[in-house]
Amino acid sequence: MHAFVVPPLTRSLGALSNVLTKAEAHFDATKVDPSVLIGYRLFPDMLPFSRQVQLTCDFGARMAARLAETEPQSFPDVETTFPELRTRIATARSYIDGFDAAAYEGAEERTITLKMRGSEMTLSGQAYLTSYALPQFYFHMTTAYNILRHNGVPLGKGDFMGA
Secondary structure (H helix, E strand, O other), X not given: OHHHHHHHHHHHHHHHHHHHHHHHHHHHHHOOOOHHHHOOOOOOOOOOHHHXXXXXXXXXXXXXXXXXXXXXXXXXXXOOOHHHHHHHHHHHHHHHHOOOHHHHOOHHHOEEEEEEOOEEEEEEHXXXXXXXXXXXXXXXXXXXXXXXXXXXXXXXXXXXXOO
């Protein structure tokens, strides 16, 4: 399970950090204030760009911790600039990288119980990873990427993939 969690998450978070760096350079070159994008939403009922990045980090960190049988660390949502968001990503990557492979032995069979909106959801580690945590992680990462693409940042699939 370690191989399905830690390397892909750290690669993807590295790609997200690089995407933010490219976006900031693009906004500098086009004389657009990058702070305008921090609160940008693709649709009024969707979360803003900053929250998409924060949630990408949160889902990655929580996934790694829960599957390693550790209480997830909490990260305050205080980032309002691209450099602060990149620091958030670096912190999440470091946290995820800190889990030893041995902590994931038997993780596919572990019981993961999530408290959500007043109820609980219980899944095996494998179901949690494949049906909940990874889709959540990549949904928020993709939404952050799409907000930047929608606003003219020249990004491609390789940027998203971390190639």
